[in-house]
Amino acid sequence: MTGREGQSEHPNHRAAGGEGVASGREAAGGGAGWKPAPQDSPRGQGEGKRPRRSGWARAGERVIEGVIRTSGVSAVLFVLAIFFFVFREAAPVLFGGEHFKLLPFLFSVEWYPTSASNVRYGTLALTVGTFSVTALAMVLAVPFGLGAAVFVSEFCGPRLKETLKVVIELLAAIPSVVWGFIGLTVMSRLIVHFTGAPVGVNLLNGGIILALMSVPIIVSIGEDALKAVPDSYREAGLALGATRWQLVYRVLLPAARNGLLAAVLLGVGRAVGETMAVLMATGHAVNLPLGVFDSVRTLTANVAAELGEAPAGSDHYRVLFLTGVLLFSLTFVVNLVADLVIRGWRRK
Amino acid sequence: MNAPVRIEVRDLRLAYGTREALHGVSFDVHAHEILGIIGPAQAGKTSLLRCLNRTIDFTADARMTGSVKVDGVDVRQVKDVFGLRRKIGMVAPLPVGLPLSIYDNVAFAPRCAGLRRRDELEALVERCLRQAALWDEVKDRLHTLGTRLSGGQQQRLTIARALSHQPEILCLDEFSIAIDPVTTMRIEEVLKELRRTVTILLVTNLTQQARRLADRTLFLWKGELVELDRTEVIFSEHPRERRTYEYVNGMVG
Numbered sequence: 001m002t003g004r005e006g007q008s009e010h011p012n013h014r015a016a017g018g019e020g021v022a023s024g025r026e027a028a029g030g031g032a033g034w035k036p037a038p039q040d041s042p043r044g045q046g047e048g049k050r051p052r053r054s055g056w057a058r059a060g061e062r063v064i065e066g067v068i069r070t071s072g073v074s075a076v077l078f079v080l081a082i083f084f085f086v087f088r089e090a091a092p093v094l095f096g097g098e099h100f101k102l103l104p105f106l107f108s109v110e111w112y113p114t115s116a117s118n119v120r121y122g123t124l125a126l127t128v129g130t131f132s133v134t135a136l137a138m139v140l141a142v143p144f145g146l147g148a149a150v151f152v153s154e155f156c157g158p159r160l161k162e163t164l165k166v167v168i169e170l171l172a173a174i175p176s177v178v179w180g181f182i183g184l185t186v187m188s189r190l191i192v193h194f195t196g197a198p199v200g201v202n203l204l205n206g207g208i209i210l211a212l213m214s215v216p217i218i219v220s221i222g223e224d225a226l227k228a229v230p231d232s233y234r235e236a237g238l239a240l241g242a243t244r245w246q247l248v249y250r251v252l253l254p255a256a257r258n259g260l261l262a263a264v265l266l267g268v269g270r271a272v273g274e275t276m277a278v279l280m281a282t283g284h285a286v287n288l289p290l291g292v293f294d295s296v297r298t299l300t301a302n303v304a305a306e307l308g309e310a311p312a313g314s315d316h317y318r319v320l321f322l323t324g325v326l327l328f329s330l331t332f333v334v335n336l337v338a339d340l341v342i343r344g345w346r347r348k
Numbered sequence: 349m350n351a352p353v354r355i356e357v358r359d360l361r362l363a364y365g366t367r368e369a370l371h372g373v374s375f376d377v378h379a380h381e382i383l384g385i386i387g388p389a390q391a392g393k394t395s396l397l398r399c400l401n402r403t404i405d406f407t408a409d410a411r412m413t414g415s416v417k418v419d420g421v422d423v424r425q426v427k428d429v430f431g432l433r434r435k436i437g438m439v440a441p442l443p444v445g446l447p448l449s450i451y452d453n454v455a456f457a458p459r460c461a462g463l464r465r466r467d468e469l470e471a472l473v474e475r476c477l478r479q480a481a482l483w484d485e486v487k488d489r490l491h492t493l494g495t496r497l498s499g500g501q502q503q504r505l506t507i508a509r510a511l512s513h514q515p516e517i518l519c520l521d522e523f524s525i526a527i528d529p530v531t532t533m534r535i536e537e538v539l540k541e542l543r544r545t546v547t548i549l550l551v552t553n554l555t556q557q558a559r560r561l562a563d564r565t566l567f568l569w570k571g572e573l574v575e576l577d578r579t580e581v582i583f584s585e586h587p588r589e590r591r592t593y594e595y596v597n598g599m600v601g
Contacts, residue, residue: 233446234406236440236444236446237446237456239433240456240509240512241434241460242456242457251446251447251456
């Protein structure tokens with residue numbers, strides 16, 4: 001069988017299955033005059049020498065490989081080093097602070113680091129503040145950002161697309177202090193005017209500002225993820241009679257979902273880590289929020305505002321570093337969960 | 349050949365930028381026939397098919413003049429281009445398994461067309477996979493990714509997918525390049541069956557395949573239509589054009 005296929009390069013022979021049924025000329029001829037093809041010796045092309053790479057080329061490759069390996073490993077080292085140095089500052093209070101206990105630190109809402117009579121370090125209100133502002137920001141930013149990414153990538157014309165991308169990148173380049181100003185002045189007045197809330201700097205304000213800051217990231221990363229979907233998928237989907245929207249939600253979103261999740265996570269990362277804008281926009285009151293019009297304080301804003309006043313080496317100073325460790329752990333957990341979610345999808 | 353005309357192509361010219369790929373092609377396709385389209389590389393075979401369901405629109409610099417009418421309506425005047433594409437099934441030479449499960453791949457087009465009922469969908473998916481000679485190989489793993497199948501299986505998956513929206517016209521572009529001969533024969537049998545309900549355009553590099561299947565065969569050469577006649581005539585000792593004879597017998601091309 002293989003001999004017969006190897007015998008001829010004629011294209012029709014490759015449809016060999018047909019020959020028997022079609023009983024064409026070639027089939028008849030092929031069956032009668034069958035001869036094994038002459039065997040080439042395995043090293044038949046003995047003429048001429050194989051090209052060889054110079055010693056320099058091989059040494060160069062070693063060096064490049066080494067550099068690449070170092071870069072890869074260093075990423076891990078940096079993360080560990082950051083964790084180590086932050087933790088080193090925090091460790092003394094964790095293992096022997098005078099007024100410090102771990103459980104109240106995590107689960108108490110009472111944050112009185114400078115009280116004369118009764119110092120208390122409870123960060124629950126700050127953690128809840130971080131999470132609530134982030135969650136509100138994502139509720140606003142994810143649909144908006146992904147929608148904008150889909151529009152820019154799939155629906156709008158090439159000229160509008162270029163314009164929008166430039167504007168979105170501009171939006172991403174606005175410094176966070178400027179966003180803080182906008183929150184403090186424009187947004188807070190708007191909130192007071194439209195909702196009648198007593199103060200304009202609150203959870204809602206911070207959420208909106210953070211959403212505005214995360215949207216550009218979500219849009220540009222999300223658009224990249226959609227752009228990475230091969231055009232052949234689009235053509236195949238459309239050739240099957242899908243409308244553009246059907247194409248988006250049946251083909252492109254599933255195909256790009258890992259990239260889109262990465263976009264959302266980077267948005268979350270920005271929102272969790274943002275300091276200055278939330279410091280200015282949320283009202284900076286240590287408070288368990290009961291509604292979107294309550295003021296809150298976040299972990300990051302708390303560190304930024306108090307670290308300058310805490311004497312270096314004091315318990316207060318070290319507790320603030322421990323807050324950093326807590327923040328680090330929280331983002332780590334968020335990323336880990338997202339990673340597991342992706343793995344779960346892949347296995348399917 | 350008194351069957352009604354399904355597709356009417358008149359003086360179709362297609363240019364990619366400044367390079368013209370089709371230089372004025374005219375022919376008819378009748379209902380319930382298999383029209384074989386043969387010709388060497390760069391003859392314009394695929395471009396011709398892509399004009400029919402307007403997937404040519406995806407190529408930004410493609411310009412199309414002349415007229416292509418499907419059931420009497422010019423495809424460029426069609427309002428509902430999605431409906432047009434549902435009417436025409438298309439199998440591309442390089443299989444593109446959508447990044448969905450095997451089941452969802454086949455159920456894609458019916459779902460887009462609005463079919464929601466589970467039992468109907470399941471029956472349809474099974475029928476299409478059987479027709480594409482793929483059912484036995486995948487029936488136990490319908491919900492794994494279609495892109496994990498081998499090349500030949502993906503090719504058959506695209507055939508099943510093209511059948512899934514019950515097209516009235518089926519365009520096959522080199523459907524058998526990645527499929528073994530035995531399976532090819534099974535699919536060819538299905539195509540012969542389908543002819544009763546579907547009009548088939550079969551682009552193929554395997555001239556013998558056109559000979560086995562096609563009622564009429566069209567020979568394209570560098571963007572022009574050399575000859576269109578009954579398949580027996582094209583593959584006889586005396587087609588009208590010398591070039592046809594030479595190509596079919598492997599002397600050029």
